[in-house]
Amino acid sequence: MAYKDIETASRTEIRELQNERLRETVQNAYENVDYYRERLDELGVTPEDIETVDDITELPFTTKEDFRDEYPDGLFAVDREEILRLHASSGTTGKPKIVSYTENDLEVWNEVVARCLDAAGIGPEDTVQNAYGYGLFTGGLGLHYGVEELGATVIPIGGGQTQRQVEMLEDLESDVISCTPSYALYLAETAREMGIDLKDLPLRAVIFGAEPCTEPMRAEIEQRLGVKGIDIYGLSEIIGPGVSIECVEAQDGLHIHEDRFYPEIVDPETGEPLPEGEEGELVLTTLSKEALPVLRYRTGDLTTLNYEKCECGRTTVRMDNVTGRADDLVIVRGVNFYPSEVEDVVLEFDEVAPHYRIDLYREGNLDTLEITTEVVEEFDGDREDLRSRILTRLENVLSFTPDQLAIEDPGGIERTEVGKVKRVYDHR
Numbered sequence: 001m002a003y004k005d006i007e008t009a010s011r012t013e014i015r016e017l018q019n020e021r022l023r024e025t026v027q028n029a030y031e032n033v034d035y036y037r038e039r040l041d042e043l044g045v046t047p048e049d050i051e052t053v054d055d056i057t058e059l060p061f062t063t064k065e066d067f068r069d070e071y072p073d074g075l076f077a078v079d080r081e082e083i084l085r086l087h088a089s090s091g092t093t094g095k096p097k098i099v100s101y102t103e104n105d106l107e108v109w110n111e112v113v114a115r116c117l118d119a120a121g122i123g124p125e126d127t128v129q130n131a132y133g134y135g136l137f138t139g140g141l142g143l144h145y146g147v148e149e150l151g152a153t154v155i156p157i158g159g160g161q162t163q164r165q166v167e168m169l170e171d172l173e174s175d176v177i178s179c180t181p182s183y184a185l186y187l188a189e190t191a192r193e194m195g196i197d198l199k200d201l202p203l204r205a206v207i208f209g210a211e212p213c214t215e216p217m218r219a220e221i222e223q224r225l226g227v228k229g230i231d232i233y234g235l236s237e238i239i240g241p242g243v244s245i246e247c248v249e250a251q252d253g254l255h256i257h258e259d260r261f262y263p264e265i266v267d268p269e270t271g272e273p274l275p276e277g278e279e280g281e282l283v284l285t286t287l288s289k290e291a292l293p294v295l296r297y298r299t300g301d302l303t304t305l306n307y308e309k310c311e312c313g314r315t316t317v318r319m320d321n322v323t324g325r326a327d328d329l330v331i332v333r334g335v336n337f338y339p340s341e342v343e344d345v346v347l348e349f350d351e352v353a354p355h356y357r358i359d360l361y362r363e364g365n366l367d368t369l370e371i372t373t374e375v376v377e378e379f380d381g382d383r384e385d386l387r388s389r390i391l392t393r394l395e396n397v398l399s400f401t402p403d404q405l406a407i408e409d410p411g412g413i414e415r416t417e418v419g420k421v422k423r424v425y426d427h428r
Contacts, residue, residue, distance in 0.1 A: 002118070002119075002313065002314055003115040003119070004115055006259045006316075007115065007119075007255070007257075007315070007316055008313050008314055009315060010315065011315060014258060014315070014316070015052075015053065017259050018053050018258065018262055018287060019051070019052045019053055021259070021287035021288055022050060022052070022053055022056065022262065022285065022287060023047070023050060023051070024288075025285065025286060025288070025289070025293045025295070026047045026050045026059065026295070027047045028077055028290070028293050029077065029293040029295055030046070030047045031047075032077035032078065033074075033075055033076070033077050033293065034074070035066070035070055035074055035075060036060075036075075036293075036295060039060045040059070040060070043058070043060060045058050045059065053262060056262065056264065056285065056296065057273060059285075059296050061271060061283070061295075061297075061298050062237075062294055062295055062297045062298070063297075064097060064300075067097040067098075067237060068095045068097065071096075071097075071098065072098040073098060073100070075292060075294075076100050076291060076292060077290065077291060077292065077293055078100075078102060078290060078291045082102050082291065083101065083102060083291055084101055084102060084103050084105075084106060085100070085101045085106060086098060086099070086100050086101075087099050087100075087101075087136055087137070087141075087236055087240065088136040088137075088236070089137075089236045089237075096136070097236060097237055099138070099236050099237060099240075099292055100291040100292050101291055101292075102290045102291045104288075104290055105239075105289055105290055105292075106145070108239070108260060108289075109142060109146070109239050109240060110145045110146055110148075110149040111149060112146075112239065112242035112243070112257045112260055113142055113145070113146020113147075113149065113241060113242040114146045114147075114149040114150040115242075115257060116146065116207075116241070116242055116244075116245035116257075117146060117147065117150050117152070117207070117245075118150060119245050119246070119247045119248065119255060119312070119314070120176075120205060120207060120230040120232075120245060120246070120248050121205065121228075122150065122152060122175075122176055122205070122207075123150070123151075123152065124150060124151035124152050125152070126152045126153070126175040126176055127153040127154075127155065127172060127173065127174050127175050127176070128143075128147045128152055128153065128154050128155065128174070128175070128176045128177070128178060128207075129155040129157055129165070129168055129169060129172070129174040129176065129177045129178070130143050130144055130147065130154055130155060130156055130158070130177075130178050131157055131158065131159055131165055131177055131178060131179035131187075132158070132159060132178055132179060132180075132210070132241075133158055133159035133418055133419060134156065134158045134159075137236075137419075138236045138240030138241065139178075139209070139240070139241055140156075140158060140159075142234070142239075142240035142242060143178050143207070143241055144156055146242060155168060155172060155174060159179075159183075159417065159418035160417040160418045161417075162186065162187060162190045162417055163190060163194060165177075165187060165190075166187065166190055166191045166196055166198075169191075169198065169201055169203055170196060170201055173201070173202045174201075174202070174203055175202055175203065175204055175205070176203070176205045176206070176207060177203060177205075177206055177207070178206070178207040178208070178209075178232075179206065179207075179208060180208060180209070180210045180211045180416075180419075180420060180421065181208040181211055181213040181217055181218070181221060181229075182211060182355075182415075182416060182420075182421035183416065183417065183421075184206050184208055184221045184229075185217075185220065185221060185224065185354055185355075186416070186417065187225070188224040188225050189415075198224070198225045198226060198227075199225070203225065203226070204227055204228060205227050205228045205229075205230055205248075206221060206225060206227050206228075206229050206230065207232050207245075208221070208229060208230070208232070209231065209232040209233060209234065209241055210241075210420055211420050211421060212321075212324060212325070212340055213229075213231060213321065214321075214340050214343050214344055214347070215321070216343070216344055216347035216354075217343060217347060217354060218231070219347075220347060220354045228248060228251075230245065230246050230248065230251070231245070231246050231254060231321050232244070232246075232254075233245065233254050233319070233322065235284075235299060237294060237297055238261055238284050238286055238289075238294060238297060238299075239260075239261070239286070239289065242257070243256060243257065243261050243284065244256040244257065244318075244319055246321075247310060247312040247314065248312075249310075249311055249312040250310050250311045250312055252310065252311075252318065253306050253310075253318030253319060253320055253321070254318060254319050254320075254321065255314050255316045255317075255318055256316055256318070256319055257316065258316050258317050259288075259316075260286070260287050260288050261284050261285070261286060262284065262285040262287055263282060263283070263284055263305060263317060263319065264282075264283040264285075264296070265278065265279075265280040265281065265282060265283070265303070265304065265305055266280050266281050266283050266298075267280055267281070268280060268281040268300075268302070271298075276305060276306075276307060277304055277305075277306070278304065279303065279304045279320075280302065280303075280304075281298060281299065281300060281301065282299045282301045282302070282303050282319065282322075283296050283297060283298055283299065284296075285297070300325045300328075301322040301324075301325055302322065302325065303319045303320045303321070303322050304319070304320045305317050305318070305320075306318045306319075306320070324338035324340045328424070330358070330360065330424065330426075331367075332360065332367045332368075332369045332400070337397075337398050339358060339423050339424055341397055342356055342358060342371060342394070342398075343356060343423075344397070345390065345393050345394050345397055346373055346390075348393065349386070349389070349390060349393075350376070351375055351376060351379050351381060352373050352374070352375060352376065352386075352390070352407075353373070353374045353375065353376050353410060355373070355374055355413045355415075356371060356372065356373050356413070357371070357372040357413055357423060357425065358371055358372075358423055358424045358425065359371075359372070359425045359427065360424070360425070360426045360427060360428055361427050362428040367428065368403040368404075369402045369403055369404075370402065370403060370404040370405075370406070371394070371402045371404070371405050371406070372405075372406040372407075372408060372412075372413060373390070373405070373406070373407055373408070373413075374407065374408040374410055374411070374412045374413050375407060375408075375409065375410060376410065377410050379410075386407060387405055387407055390405060390407075391405055
């Protein structure tokens with residue numbers, strides 16, 4: 001039984017609601033956001049031209065650069081008096097993206113997160129330990145109020161304090177923990193050092209997000225923690241966590257709450273829409289945001305869309321797990337690859353821990369690639385033999401050989417307790 005009837009509605013019902021909400025969103029953006037009114041006027045498009053979602057390609061794209069150019073509040077559609085909360089992205093590559101919420105926006109956010117948790121098999125009887133950071137980052141508070149909306153118990157421990165996290169899991173018998181996938185693995189390492197086997201605890205699920213997670217990484221999390229790993233997706237510019245999630249029954253793609261967020265897949269190079277089933281860049285349009293309506297936001301995330309009915313009974317479209325971003329593409333000596341391809345190789349070897357680092361340098365006009373991994377605690381084999389086998393596999397996957405592969409002792413790669421893990425360091 002879905003949390004909301006719209007999750008199991010017919011495609012016709014969903015489309016009718018999308019059409020209505022898209023018209024309202026475009027009208028709101030045109031009347032109340034100078035940026036969008038100017039862009040639409042330049043294109044010769046009026047709100048009356050947008051009758052259904054079939055017309056959405058008439059609208060302009062919005063990018064992260066637009067958020068930064070309009071910093072801090074140039075994209076807001078309401079006066080400050082109507083805004084109940086402000087959040088911001090990390091701003092690690094420049095000005096942060098400021099996002100705003102009216103009272104109704106917060107209610108919608110709480111609802112979609114509750115819908116996510118329900119799809120993940122979480123109910124009012126459960127205790128959720130929220131290890132996402134609280135503050136300007138949307139993850140902590142977004143999950144927090146969604147848990148409360150669902151009627152479950154939330155432990156607002158926030159990020160870091162890893163030994164205390166383990167103690168709380170044990171002492172408070174948490175059923176679920178929410179955190180990044182890299183932090184889930186660090187949690188397992190810390191528990192082991194403390195002499196605690198997480199598999200012996202009531203913990204049954206990890207709701208992970210904020211970072212890409214490959215299938216081998218998910219398998220590693222599930223094996224080390226003895227849990228079901230559920231991927232949740234969201235981004236601050238659209239609402240925060242709660243855009244989509246895997247259902248516990250199938251774990252076959254993430255159900256997008258498409259009555260609130262309309263998805264498209266476009267060619268990351270040309271911006272042209274791609275046919276159903278083809279991989280491309282995910283583009284999202286908010287359908288019910290008041291304070292910050294966003295038209296055709298280019299997320300940079302690479303995925304596919306599947307409109308077939310899920311075995312869980314939901315009819316909402318599913319996006320494939322995001323394992324890379326269009327702007328994560330690494331180019332070395334004219335060869336393109338994604339960090340997730342390195343991760344896949346690293347996790348093929350039982351002797352190697354699920355941690356890695358990529359360093360890029362330029363010597364003269366030549367790019368060089370260095371990869372660092374580390375062995376597991378139990379490793380007692382020949383490191384040169386292991387290095388040779390990993391290099392051979394990397395060469396097959398990447399179509400070239402890294403200039404250097406370092407294999408460190410256990411714990412040799414710095415861990416991230418708070419925030420997103422950084423895998424690639426480009427020194428060029």
